[in-house]
Amino acid sequence: MKRHTLLLASALLATTAWAGPADDAAAIQLATNAGCMTCHHIEPGAKGPGGLAPIGPAWRDVAAKYKSVKGAQQQLTATVMAGSSPYESHWKGKVSGLSMPPNKVAITEVDAAKLVSWILALEPASKPL
Template structure:
């Protein structure tokens, strides 16, 4: 009887972890979608894409450059607001990114910058993944 109760309790706990992970995954998908919609609406997608360089650098490359930088969010936000030159010459052929002062508001810019920085951020292990790894 005790072993049945233990099995049922364990199953309930693991299913709750899966539900939480599913909810987190759905929230992440939603914020990714929001960031892409905002970026398209603001004109960012004319020069950038997430995985490949169009006219400007791919956002995954940008994310990689800012990985581990303590104030990455503030630096990238400032670069977008004021424009940049010389950082990506091998991709842009020396053309500069123009300042984006009026094309995107602060709230939307934060969503896009969060998305860009998260592209190369390691994902934390989930409870379900940790449990499966321990059982192997």
């Protein structure tokens, strides 16, 4: 059932994805309302505790990391919904947070897919993590 829901969200995304900068305000509002901006920023910023980046990776860094990864849209949408494990953190040593909590109470899967689509469309940072 879960896979079916993700496939449905992906199909809906194909018709509702945000195209780019014109949709920045809508994406930022969605991210703010869902609480994403508490841990993530768009631009890489100042270092946090221990010289590490803020809690979560900057979204331009995420865009750079996943730019050519097949299935990144579905993978990241699933991570937003279910959260991530601190034992499998691929940002370990680069951010101060090691896991992301599940967000299914804060955002719908369709909206998460739209937000992930917008993040992946961002131009990578000039100096990624």
